[in-house]
Amino acid sequence: MTAQLLDGNSGTSERKWRRRSLWSLVLLVPLSLAVEAYDSVKALLGDNDLFPRRVAWGQSVRFGGSDWKLTDLRGAFGMSNLPPDAVPVLADFSVKIGDPDLQNRWLGCKVMLIDKDGRRWSPTSVASLKTTDNVQSCTSAIFSGTKSGDTVNLRETFLVPKEATKSIRPAVGVASERPHFLLFQLERD
Structure with missing residues (x-):
């Protein structure tokens, strides 16, 4: 019985971590794109008279x-x-x-x-x-x-x-x- 309870809790816990991981991707992907683009934008603005x-x-x-x-x-x-x-x-x-x-x-x-x-x-x-x-x-x-x-x-x-x-x-x-x-x-x- 205790083994079944542990398996049930681990399934719930695993689903929570999956959801958290997906939500973190929603935040981290745009953030990483912004960090990568920063140098390009900085170079564009720094090298041109705009x-x-x-x-x-x-x-x-x-x-x-x-x-x-x-x-x-x-x-x-x-x-x-x-x-x-x-x-x-x-x-x-x-x-x-x-x-x-x-x-x-x-x-x-x-x-x-x-x-x-x-x-x-x-x-x-x-x-x-x-x-x-x-x-x-x-x-x-x-x-x-x-x-x-x-x-x-x-x-x-x-x-x-x-x-x-x-x-x-x-x-x-x-x-x-x-x-x-x-x-x-x-x-x-």
Whole structure:
């Protein structure tokens, strides 16, 4: 008789453990998927400029430990050997250095042009223009040895389709601020 009672209790106990195991799977499977996806989402957000911070014309804004200001955006005409319907565009920035650790703060510095349709252009070396000694690119400024309080003049050259020149806006992204980036408005906006 006691053997029958033990067998009956063990069957009930075994069913309870099965139910508990199934319920734990309902919780653990989504949790493990979330943990696995976390690194992918973190990499996606950390490597891309996704969320714009709009900057009004003439305004200076703190970004990547420094104060960024768009000083000029203009076409550079009169150049030869360019593709048809392409226009070289110069974007000039004045950056007052706050945190001089640019190699960490500005890592992955990317200046780009974005049009109203979301198309993006990166700097080009096809349309190389001679610049004065005190003008640098974003990448060269990282290794320039600037100190806190210095002002750096940056210039990037782009080659964009002529039809896009009416709606392009300069943008800046750095690794320490991603997924956010600066999107500068023009004087006419």
